[in-house]
Amino acid sequence: MGRSRGTAVASGLLCAALAAAGCGLGPGEGVGEVSLTVTRDFGAERLAAPVAEGARESDTVMRVLDRNVSIETRYGGAFVQSIDGLAGERQGGRPYDWFFYVNGLWSPVGAAEYPLRGGESIWWDYRDWSASTRVSALVGAWPQPFADGYEGSRHATAVECRGGGASCALVRERLRDAGADLTAAGAAGAIRVLVGPWARLRADDDAAALEDGPEASGIYAEFADAGGGFRLQGLDEEGEPGRDFGFAAGLVAATRRYGAPPVWLVTGSSAAGVRAAAGLLDGARLRDRFAVATEDGEETPLPIPGGGPR
């Protein structure tokens, strides 16, 4: 009798300890809403209606994807091979595969290993990766990562004004409205937003990656030195020049080096270009875009569509 009571007490204590450690049966309680976007060709075409649904404690990026679309996986369920029948393969000699981003950032871990905490914006895109194997950050998840952070924690945002003038104030206002915690430039761990003409921004190490092409920066644009000024050039999916913008063109793009905080660039060939770029900072104009160029009030998603295989 005494022995069975001892066993029951031990079992009860074990269950209590497991419950306290976050253990339980089934997928667990809800942790908040997450959104899912599925596109192809750098966000050019939506393949499924955007979804917003409640996530559970045990949810990962893969589980949310599997609940909402039909997928096939490889390598023991770790790698998404196809979504709704669109499979990773070579088309016209160029490699196409599925990539995912959470809060606008390329994930350091696989979809099956990425836990969700609620509030995340998940974006799957099917794209040509011949010019850049690693597009590490993009702008189309605005107001993320400023509003809710990334990789499980919230981060402050530091706006670094490099000759941006009034555009810096506009950028700060837009970020504050988006829910960002603004902090002083140089704050450790803060998301950096560099604002200013390219002639000034190019001195920054992170921004300078743009001059090394899409493979280094993940941005399909470059500024060409045109003798006394810089002209913005949009690149196509293969990393080749696709369109020349004028001296008044602006650019909003994001990049990230390894595990460092992401860096957003709000820049242009001139002050007018920077102003135009700052004006792009809202959800409607950035949605589903990897990067955006603007000229004469017209926005152009980057990379420039090159009419590759479909």
Place this chain on the structure above:
Amino acid sequence: MRSPFAYVPGSGPLQSASPGAAVFYLGALVAVAFLYSSPAVLAAAGVGVALAGHSAGADRAVRAALRMGLTLALLIVAVNALVVNRGETVLLRLGELPLLGRVDVTAEALAAGAVIGLRAAAAMVGFAVYSACVDPDRVLRALRPLAGRSALTAALISRLVPVAAADAARLRDASRLRGPAAAPLGRAALVRRLTAGSLDRAVDVAATLELRGYSLTRPDAARGGVLLAPPGLDRVRGFFKSRYDARFYAVGAIVLLTAIAGKVIGADGFHAYPTVEPGFEPATVVVAIVVVLAGLVPWRRGTPRRSSA
């Protein structure tokens, strides 16, 4: 006591077949287990090799291998469930564990582990039947023209390891016979004694091999080979052809061809991730039936039961 996996001579078809035929037949059944992930076909491969062992009178080897294989399978299922978080159907959340990180036990990880475990169990039963029914000397003799030194090394190992195991058993028995009051025999002391005995025996074997001329080159220098056995033994090459060989080669080929054809037409549609898809098609049933029936090939009406069974 003899190991359940030790070869016991017999007069059944599998024991009488030439080593090539027996290995091809058993290898085909085991190969199916490695080609397929479908639980139905894997189970059929396990049943097939177990039936082959039973038909050949190797029940003891089959039982021992099944015990070991199913234990290993359970271990694989448990480990896979703990280390693989993938899969849609979360059954149990164990929270954050040291070294493992976040652990979610999913139905898909359990199914994937069961498939790997089933494959391991089928392979173990297949190798157990091979070990119990195929004469290792004949296998080594068949391999000798291809790799003489390796065949000699394998022959020595196949004899010296059981001798060392028998030595260990005798030493343990001797230590027990000292009576209950005697100090228990430590593992280190046993290993020390066995190592010393093995080295003594190895020196004896080396001396014997030298005396019999194993280190000498052939007199016929043009052939440049190494004399591994008295020349008279070469005449026995080709002596062990069996009337059962054609049967085993044919059935092995049928099993392999059916398995490959089934694979091509989609008989192996099982997927564990992201959600379990059984992939149970008519072709899967056909492959499974062929594999199970193939296990009956070593059966012979009136086969005398072996003493080891």
